[in-house]
Amino acid sequence: MPLVLVVDAGVAQSSPLPPVTPVEESPTPPLVLSSSPELEVEPGLSTEELEEASDSEPLEPEDEAQESEPALELGLDLRADIEEDADTESGGSEETPGEHLFKSNTRSLKARRSIVVRAEPRKDAAPIGTLAQDMRVRWKQVVKGTDCDAWVEIEPRGWICERYLESNFREPRTRDLPLLGPEQLTPGVYAHVSRRARVYLSLAQVRQGLRGRRVKGSVTVQLASETRVGRRRFWRTTGGKFIEARYLRVYTPSEFVGLDRAILEALPMPLAWVQSRATPREPVVVRMGPEATAERETVLPPRTLVALQELSTDGQWARIADAHWVAIADLHRIGGLPVLSDLAPDERWLDVDLQEQVLVAYEGERPVYATLISSGARQHETPEGLFRIWLKSAEADMTGDDGRNRYLVATVPWTMFFQGNFALHTAYWHDRFGEPVSHGCINLAPRDARELYRWSSPEVPSGWSMVYGTEDVTGSRIRIHSGPEQKEGPPLSVAASSAPSLQ
Numbered sequence: 001m002p003l004v005l006v007v008d009a010g011v012a013q014s015s016p017l018p019p020v021t022p023v024e025e026s027p028t029p030p031l032v033l034s035s036s037p038e039l040e041v042e043p044g045l046s047t048e049e050l051e052e053a054s055d056s057e058p059l060e061p062e063d064e065a066q067e068s069e070p071a072l073e074l075g076l077d078l079r080a081d082i083e084e085d086a087d088t089e090s091g092g093s094e095e096t097p098g099e100h101l102f103k104s105n106t107r108s109l110k111a112r113r114s115i116v117v118r119a120e121p122r123k124d125a126a127p128i129g130t131l132a133q134d135m136r137v138r139w140k141q142v143v144k145g146t147d148c149d150a151w152v153e154i155e156p157r158g159w160i161c162e163r164y165l166e167s168n169f170r171e172p173r174t175r176d177l178p179l180l181g182p183e184q185l186t187p188g189v190y191a192h193v194s195r196r197a198r199v200y201l202s203l204a205q206v207r208q209g210l211r212g213r214r215v216k217g218s219v220t221v222q223l224a225s226e227t228r229v230g231r232r233r234f235w236r237t238t239g240g241k242f243i244e245a246r247y248l249r250v251y252t253p254s255e256f257v258g259l260d261r262a263i264l265e266a267l268p269m270p271l272a273w274v275q276s277r278a279t280p281r282e283p284v285v286v287r288m289g290p291e292a293t294a295e296r297e298t299v300l301p302p303r304t305l306v307a308l309q310e311l312s313t314d315g316q317w318a319r320i321a322d323a324h325w326v327a328i329a330d331l332h333r334i335g336g337l338p339v340l341s342d343l344a345p346d347e348r349w350l351d352v353d354l355q356e357q358v359l360v361a362y363e364g365e366r367p368v369y370a371t372l373i374s375s376g377a378r379q380h381e382t383p384e385g386l387f388r389i390w391l392k393s394a395e396a397d398m399t400g401d402d403g404r405n406r407y408l409v410a411t412v413p414w415t416m417f418f419q420g421n422f423a424l425h426t427a428y429w430h431d432r433f434g435e436p437v438s439h440g441c442i443n444l445a446p447r448d449a450r451e452l453y454r455w456s457s458p459e460v461p462s463g464w465s466m467v468y469g470t471e472d473v474t475g476s477r478i479r480i481h482s483g484p485e486q487k488e489g490p491p492l493s494v495a496a497s498s499a500p501s502l503q
Contacts, residue, residue: 098142098150098162108136108172109152109165114465117158121151128158128468135463136173156461174463176454177394178413185253185446186428187395187413188238193219197247203229206242218407220429223248238411254431256303256445258359258371259334267307272318272331273358273372274304275434284330290317297324303372303434308333332356332372332434336484339365340477348457348476350424352442354382355483357434359424359442361452369451372433374443382440382480387418389456389475394465396425400439413446414453418478425449 101109114133118125121143131137131154140153148161155172178187193199198212205212206229221237226245228234233245259271274284283299290312300306306326310319317325336353343349343364351360354375361369376382395411415425427443437443444452453460456476460467469475 097144098152101142101150101152101162101165101167103167103169105169106167107170108168109139109154110134110136110168111160112164112166115160115164117154117160117464119158119470121145121148121153121159123147123161125159126468126470128470128473129461129464130466131160132177132463132465135175136168136170137463138172174461176462177460177465178411180450185255186426188222188411189250190220190222190410190428191235191248191250192429193221193243194247194249197243200234200242201240203227203234203242206232206234212242220251220407220409221248222410223250251429253426253428254433254445255447256372256431256433257447258369258445258451259305260451261368264367264370270308270333270335271370272306272308272333273434274300274306274326274330275302275332275372276330277435278329280432280435284326286320287325288323290314290319290325292327294325300326306331332358334358334370335360335367337479337481340479348455350452350456350476350478352382352478352480353483354384354436354480357436359444359448359452361455369448369455371444371448374427374430374433374438375436376438376440377436380439382436382438382442383419383422384480384482385419387478387480388469389416389418389458389478390469391417392453392456392458392460392467392475393417394460396423414444414449416453416456418475424452424478 111131111133115131116127117129117131119128120126122145124147138155140155142150142152142162145151145161148163150162151159152162152165153159180187193215195216197215199215200206200210200212221239221241221243223235224238225236226233227236234242235245235248236242259267264271276282276284281302283301284304285299286297287294288297289295306320308318308320308331311317311328312319312325316328318328318331319325333353333356335351335358336356337351339351339362340349346364347362349362351362352358352373352375353360357373357375359371359373360367393415395413396415397408397410398412399408400406409429413426413428415423417423422440422442424442424444426446426449427438428446430437430443431445433443433445458467458469458473458475
């Protein structure tokens with residue numbers, strides 16, 4: 001019999017909202033850690049405006065003089081990475097730089113807000129990441145600056161202007177981001193907003209009978225808490241807006257997960273997932289011989305994992321057990337091209353086969369993780385070539401516009417940009433892995449995205465919500481191709497502070 005390890009394929013799912021849980025009318029919002037790239041992401045319906053339903057608002061400036069990080073040509077706005085210009089003079093004080101930060105009981109320095117970490121102690125130095133608000137870190141040294149009274153070098157690396165740090169008597173404490181509960185697949189609850197919905201800035205608008213702004217198009221929000229106004233139920237989004245519950249449908253994230261190191265080492269290669277490309281959610285027929293007219297032996301559920309033992313002479317069928325043959329068109333095979341020729345020992349890199357819809361993570365020549373993906377659909381093809389991860393973001397709001405369709409998708413977790421605004425990222429809104437359905441990005445099931453985000457480089461320090469690849473801390477290479485042939489891609493780049501243009 002064939003080797004069966006993984007079964008059950010799903011379709012894009014949504015479910016009604018859970019029962020009401022009374023909460024305070026205006027609860028304290030959760031920590032917002034996302035950047036806000038405007039990317040081509042899923043899904044998309046016709047729309048005229050999305051701004052009124054945006055689920056991520058920029059930080060309010062403390063004064064008019066303010067700096068934002070460079071933006072992508074199509075809108076990557078690193079709104080968490082904000083620093084203010086110095087608006088006061090030191091008055092010629094001779095005090096030690098940053099002296100006010102360090103008291104007798106100072107054990108850590110706490111981030112007053114989500115703030116950029118720079119490669120060197122000056123404001124125009126390249127950004128290397130973002131430290132999240134309220135994280136408590138250790139420091140290495142403090143130096144006097146010209147554009148900041150003092151620059152603090154934090155652990156594990158990088159510099160922050162002292163005005164965004166404060167003394168804390170507690171021991172350092174950081175958390176891996178995004179925050180995730182022990183039983184959670186994703187760091188939040190997400191819902192699609194009906195086009196009939198109205199968005200309210202406050203519950204006072206609802207009580208006064210004012211009409212909220214209409215949302216047109218495809219909008220997904222992250223939900224924070226639920227409350228009532230009379231008999232009506234409302235959800236507060238993480239952006240602080242309110243939407244009536246009857247116009248929301250909660251997404252059910254996919255529970256699909258790929259194969260880890262232990263499984264790949266224990267099983268005979270080559271392996272494949274059984275899934276028809278023509279009817280991906282239907283069972284696949286197994287025949288007793290390598291031809292379409294052979295007697296039917298059994299059927300296998302989509303995403304059944306099988307070991308391939310032999311190919312037919314015409315290369316169109318694979319034997320998975322004695323007298324058990326499956327059409328190659330109904331298989332998603334793991335591994336195809338030879339490994340990269342210039343690998344460093346145990347180098348971590350990724351291979352993505354768009355034809356097979358399979359991603360394999362390698363350490364050197366050894367596969368350590370494999371999973372099904374969803375790449376770009378027709379007219380939204382994923383670029384092929386050799387790339388590097390140049391930016392990783394714990395959560396990213398994504399919007400897109402292809403001329404007819406505009407859409408907004410809130411706080412997409414575990415996002416890894418590899419070329420302009422193309423990225424590998426979680427897709428919590430569908431369970432169609434193995435099918436090309438995206439707008440060009442590489443969609444991953446939540447557990448796969450989380451695992452690869454933690455495994456790949458550049459490593460994200462605990463407590464950071466964003467990290468750049470640099471010349472010193474390079475991002476993992478990603479080879480993207482269609483089947484056994486590899487197309488030439490753009491020159492490999494490890495740019496850190498300048499965003500590549502989208503072609």
